[in-house]
Amino acid sequence: MTTALPRSVKPAPGELLPGYLLRLAHRIGGAPLDLAHRCNLTSGTELSTRFLVRLTELEAQRIGTVCRLDPAEAHAFTLARQYPGYAPVGDVYLGRHQSHTTMANDGWVFTAFSRYCPDCLTDTAHLPGGPVWHSAWRLPHTFLCPRHDRLLAWRCPACQAPAFSNRYASNSRWRRVQLTPGPDQRLHPAQCRHRAGTARTPACGHRLDHETPTSPLPTPQMSRAHERLAAAAASRPDNLVESCGQPVASEVFLHDVRLIALVVSRTWPAASALLAPCGPAEGTGTLDSGARTDGWVARSHDAPPADPFAAAALFSTVVRLFDHPDAGTVLARLLALIPTASPGRPRLRRLILHCSPAVRAILSDEARIRRSASGPPELFPQPATYLSLLDPSSIPATLPERWAGPLDLLDAPPRAMRRDAAIRLVQMASGHPRTAAARHLGIGPKVLPSTTLLMRTWQKQPGNAEAYQSAPRHVAAIAIRNGS
Incomplete structure (x- = not known):
């Protein structure tokens, strides 16, 4: 039988269930997982993210009974209060039925971590149980705090893990997104709950409500x-x-x-x-x-x-x-x-x-x-992503050594690689098709096919095409820094 706790805390405006569990657990000296068990929200060691989206009537009733709340207050702990105005939290989004797992992995419904305002955490630290984690911080389009006129933070300054996140396990595999990371840990609500290793590894524990490096001021x-x-x-x-x-x-x-x-x-x-x-x-x-x-x-x-x-x-x-x-x-x-x-x-x-x-x-x-193309089709065709930022006339057919660092890390035919990268830089700066970019550099029709063949052969080997995809952007960044 579900019984009420001897004491509780009052919900704060805009508070989600995971933050409330942290505050109440800290107030009664327990772990969020123990509190979730008492509310019949879990039978294992994980707290499902579905409680972030909506609760059933029975779940809201149980939370209300245990936490001494009205069921309506329990329902207010979810993002469902924004539906149907905020369409991503609906059962059907973009024409497809979605589960809570789909929502957690989508990135446009809610974030798998939580951004936060250190000043807001400090301002609410006096509340019973500790500071409040606002629901708006979990929405992907929320990037600043209008109250304090500052961009939000998202990483722990100590361990650099995303706040309120499970991050990766010690074997570098993805951990499932949870309602509350490390729910068995007894920590202050403002402490970083990330632990890099197993369950026996201590949590980071850094206080996120303490002063952090000044973030850039938001522009108008x-x-x-x-x-x-x-x-x-x-x-x-x-x-x-x-x-x-x-x-x-x-x-x-x-x-x-x-x-x-x-x-x-x-x-x-x-x-x-x-x-x-x-x-x-x-x-x-x-x-x-x-x-x-x-x-x-x-x-x-x-x-x-x-x-x-x-x-x-x-x-x-x-x-x-x-x-x-x-x-x-x-x-x-x-x-x-x-x-x-x-x-x-x-x-x-x-x-x-x-x-x-x-x-x-x-x-x-x-x-x-429709994008025009000429010559043999390229692997990863190069879009014109550096218009007005990179001057095509400053790009030589043979790239200088100070530009070629990102290319030297790749095990490719060096002359063909540098020639191909120069062609791609011109495409990025001008939007020209490959043949026109080569002509701009003075690379004739006899040299271009052999360069293309060598690079296509190399890119078809496992992992090479993916490794080369970002290299031209890095070379372009170096060229811009060097005053191209």
């Missing part, structure tokens, strides 16, 4: 983008939001945001040059890197960046595109930079079905997004 563009996205996610489903000059439902607006964010991240920093986004983020060239390789964030390749600064750059650019007087032309130009063979193309085709009429009209015109 960042603040406007954050306000726009937060308002759309919290609005009623029948409220209209402007997208590319047309009023649409908030759900459709968020679908547009997801699609355009994919386009911007796939074409960065060309999108930066076309739209001139927020100053501090210009020219970073790495806006989309964490979104695809960082398992702390999500397994979905189009998940937004984990780093709040990169997320601010991305979403500020997306909102600026929405507000651009010729948004259709700009979006079409960016789409033309995405190669036909890019892995982002299938995702674009799936997302288009759920977007606004204005965005669908742009994406449906295949003539606008």
